[in-house]
Amino acid sequence: MAKKQIVILGAGYGGLRTLRNLQKAKPDAEITIINKNDYHYEATWLHEVAAGTIEANDACFPIKDQVKGATKFIQDAVIKVNKEDKTVELEQHGLISYDYLVFALGFESESFGTPGVDEHTLPIADIPSTKRIREHIETKFSQWKTTQNDELLTIVVGGAGFTGFEFLGELTNRIPYLVKQYDVPREKIRIICIEAAPSVLPMFTKDLANYAISRLEDRGVEFKIGHPIKEATADSVIYADGEERKEIKCGTFIWGAGVRGSGVVGASGFEERRGRVMVNANLTVPGNEDIIMIGDCSAVMDTANNRPYPTTAQIAIQQADYAAANIIALLNDQPLKDFVYKPKGTVCSLGDNDAMGLVGDKALKGYRASVLKKVIDDRSIAMLGGVSTMLKKGKFQFYK
Ligand code: FAD
Incomplete structure (x- = not known):
């Protein structure tokens, strides 16, 4: 048979x-x-590829190495x-x-039907899309020198959810490098995060969400919370401020508002x-x-x-x-078994050496949370690719 x-x-x-x-x-x-693709990518690391703080290859490993015996892989x-x-x-x-x-x-x-989002924004969705984000930001920054157009240095992030925060954390770490590489004035760079909901990060306590906001504000991020994005154009974002429609001209508009x-x-x-x-x-x-x-x-x-x-x-x-x-x-x-979910806690990275999260009822912030985040990342890669892949790709070398 x-x-x-x-x-x-x-x-x-x-x-x-x-x-x-x-x-x-x-x-x-x-x-x-x-x-x-012929590779697996760690989707939870995509914000790092997008910001340019890791290379795309760091977040990927070959699928063929995981295919054993008679199993067939079709790309x-x-x-x-x-x-x-x-x-x-x-x-x-x-x-x-x-x-x-x-x-x-x-x-x-997911653009939720917002006009212009599919055409004019850059999603954090997979390896090609995140590579495009890194290249796009670098191209805009490199054009500033010859054009002196400050709008090229404005980066808008749509959505202050988990992905938005993790990306902003990495981006703020990356800015000093970009300033040096493209010889742009730091004070002319604007990073603006726009969120429709009246509050952010509902999966965490208010205290943790406020910690995340204040850490990123300290690094120069401007938050506009409770302002629904109405439209994306080729060079701007339009959002609601009460009854008014306001526009911000920007060189880069990243969409992290939904999947x-x-x-x-x-x-x-x-x-x-x-x-x-x-x-x-x-x-x-x-x-x-x-x-x-x-x-x-x-x-x-x-x-x-x-x-x-x-x-x-x-x-x-x-x-x-x-x-x-x-x-x-x-x-x-x-007979089949019913799925029982066992939540193990959630940690949101805020860039290198900073994070916050909840493990059970225990709230963690700062360096300790960032170490836990790297342990979670390493555990995940070991669960998918085994210890040998974890040793090649894991983040343990960054524990300080
Ligand atoms: P995926 O991991 O997305 O895998 C789907 C696979 O299918 C991919 O390999 C893709 O290439 C392939 N594929 C897709 N379409 C096709 C097609 N048509 N034909 C063939 N192949 C196809 N979750 C957490 O638990 N913790 C976190 O800290 C966390 N951080 C995140 C940070 C970011 C920036 C993002 C974007 C997500 C984060 N998530 C996090 C969410 C998490 O990444 C997703 O929930 C998870 O990837 C879903 O796993 P999956 O197996 O359903 O699909």
């Missing part, structure tokens, strides 16, 4: 961790992992899943059949909201119990407050452990 086909879509946190677990379990089945872009035929449509390789599918295609930037699940979710006809499918308790898709959906494409209800958990790498990795176990259960015709 032909072996059952397990297909994993995406080699991010959810997909690669599922692969690792399945390879360990050695099921009597063929495993294929499909990803559009290709997924176009859609044909649920009825149990096939996946790929850009180059045509149709691939599956018996069981793990869908882990991650996130995309959604992969567009492949909608293209495949899943019932979704912003690219996320409300999955069953065991992470299967309602009506398609041969498909397990994890990571940023899935929504899992937090029964404590009746809202889906926020999408994080932490939850994607934990879901992957259940995904692998439940695929084995499906193969063996055994």
